Amino acid sequence: MPTDPIDLELILQSITDGVVVVDQHGLVLYANASAEQIFERGSLVGRDLAIPVKDDAAYHEINLIWPSGIGWAELRSAPITWNGQRAYVIGVRDITERKQSEQGLRLAAAVFESTQEGLMVTDAKNCIVRINHAFTEITGYTEAEILGKSPALLHSGRHDPAFYARLWDSIKRTGNWRGELWNRRKSGDIYPELASISVVKDTHGQLSNYVAIFSDISALKKTQSELDFLAHHDPLTQLPNRYSLLSDLSYGMQRAQRDGKFMALLMLDLDRFKDVNDSWGHPAGDEVLQGVAARLLEQRRDVDLVCRLGGDEFAVLLNHVGDAKDAGNIANAMIKALSEPYTLSSKVQVRIGASVGISIFPDHCNTPELMLQQADSALYKAKAQGRGCFAFFSDDLTLAARERIDLEVQLRHALTHGELRVFYQPQVDIASGRMVGAEALVRWQSPQEGLIAPARFIHAAELCGLIDEIDTWVLEQTCLQGQRWLAAGFAPLTLAVNLSPYQFLKDDIDETVAQVLRDTGYPAEHLELELTESALMQREAQAILMLNKMRGLGVRLAIDDFGTGYSSLAYLKLFPLNVLKIDKRFIDDIPLNRDGMEIVNAIIAMAHALRLTVLAEGVEDQAQLDYLKSRGCDMFQGYLFGRPMPADEFEKLLRV
Ligand code: C2E
Ligand code: MG
Ligand code: MG
DSSP states (O other), rough: OOOEEEHHHHHHHSSEEEEEEEEEBEEEEEEOHHHHHTTTTTTTTTOOOOOOOOOOOOEEEEEEEEEEEEEEEEEEOOOOEEEEEEEEEEEEEEHHHHOOOOOOOHHHHHHHHHHHSSSEEEETOOOOOOOOOOHHHHOOOOOHTTTTGGGGGBBBOOOOOHHHHHHHHHHHHHSEEEEEOOOOOOTTTTTEEEEEEEEEEOTOOOEEEEEHHHHHHHHHHHHHHEEEEEEHHHHOOBBHHHHHHHHOOOOOHHHHHHHTTTEEEEEEEEEEEEHHHHHHHHHHHHHHHHHHHHHHHHHHHHHEEEEEEEOOOOOOOOEEHHHHHHHHHHHHHHHHHSSSOOOTTOOOOEOOOOEEEEEEEETTOOSSHHHHHHHHHHHHHHHHTTTTSSOOOEEHHHHHHHHHHHHHHHHHHHHHHOEEEEEEEEETTTTTEEEHHHHHHHEEHHHHEEEEGGGGGHHHHHTTTTTTHHHHHHHHHHHHHHHHHHHOOOOOEEEEEEEOOOTSTTTTHHHHHHHHHHHHHOOOOGGGEEEEEHHHHHHHHHHHHHHHHHHHHTTTEEEEEEEESSHHHHHHHHSSEEEEEEEEHTTTTTTHHHHHHHHHHHHHHHHHTTEEEEEEOOOOOOOHHHHHHHHHEEEEEEETTTEEEEHHHHHHHOOO
């Protein structure tokens, strides 16, 4: 079929590839619409496109310079005859897009390999299909070792299943997860990494891969924790600083509130610290501050926090204190420890003191800032009161706590300096009117205050743990004295000694009693131990066990102050007792208060039913004694017959 030039032109104009015809010199003789589009130069006819042409068919790529940038074109040329002259037809195809994506891939591959970040690509089933060099550097696994495996191989065991569940949930929902996680190297080391995991989808929108990119942040973490330490600690003493204190306080408050406990904040300020700096220089001052820190750390209990707030100001947070007095005790111990001399490296000895302000949570405050503020104002008070002491934010607490601590110090002194005495009060058999025993009652002969009654110091002694020593001492003195009276030929008496509930609930009280009896030679059957209801009720099973052990020693047991506690007579039959002492308050009702007298009646009757000897305490007049006698009460003790008196005075009663 003969060629129709019009038809050819139509075909050429309608194809997407460019077609250009150039003459032997390279000048354009013809260009179709696509070619003009590709070259972006308007009409091409007559122009020199500088396209290299050869006589044989050739293929090459050229760059296209566009106003908007550079592109790529693929050229195929072939010689033809055009209007009778030698010419070349050139097929032009824009391959910019293909070229770009090829280049992009090359670039991506280069980046993939050269980046410092570890990269891992998994397939849709989450099997590892590609890793980069940095991955091997960080994890220690080579391609050969890890391709085809699951990323779970890297798990450190530090995250629970819930963590991974959240991670996958985020990937499913948003196509991405980013965060810190702990993984395990081939060597077994666990390390922190900052990772980002993304989903890759193919052209149809189907999930094809996961890409994880991560960096090892162990070095970063280390500096972070170093920075953290610096931010929270004082560089000189290494103690936590004010910032730490505040955060511990708010945490502690929540816990204290939950557990229903008290917390105390002690704010300490050194007295005469400026003198140290002024006379020995700042390095000496620094040494003293370090010494102070060390002593405070020694004094603190495990749960307490010692901080340096700055300058010569320190704070101690007492988590869990029983009451305000405990906090006072601890403050006192700290003041004492800090006032011991400090020997500096220059061999110089310096002395400083300390004042302490105390605030109590939840009594005084409910926010960390307030607690700090109140301890601070209490500290001012302590300083104003002459330094070297503590003060509470509230005045009543200060007074009560100081009194108790003073008392404690003096009581220790009394014990070691022989200021305690044992007095004896006669116990009388009502039927015969004869003295058959005595109760040993402790007294404190203070050089300053004279004779002090036990009501003023027994409770304090119980709280500070001195009661053990006091009771054991009274027991020894009494047995020694009893043995002396026996040796002197006096008729045997039953000597009664009081045991505090604290002492009684100690595991080795029976051994202490046995030891004292052995040491003094006093016969067990002449010793009576008085216990209170509270001692028996506190730990019933343990109390019964202990009472039986004592009975085994041969001593008598009495329940003291009966009626002041919660015990019922029915309850009493559980305990192996010999004597019941009716408390003075019921005896006081005789002869005027009918109800009280009925109670005395009932107690006597029921005690007898339990085969207990009944002793009435605090009998002061004859009417009381007459009534008790008429009701069959066995014994009494009271001013009517005799007050508690020193041993030598008591001995006079024995002689008559
Ligand atoms: P208690 O064991 O009930 O001792 C009886 C108390 O009543 C004694 O007080 C005694 O002096 C007092 N009293 C006796 N007859 C009369 C009276 O007719 N009228 C009045 N108004 N009082 C009378 P005291 O010696 O002051 O002892 C008080 C408490 O201290 C004792 O009560 C006892 O619980 C405790 N106590 C005394 N000595 C010791 C001891 O060595 N160890 C322990 N743990 N506690 C002791
Ligand atoms: Mg008693
Ligand atoms: Mg009593």
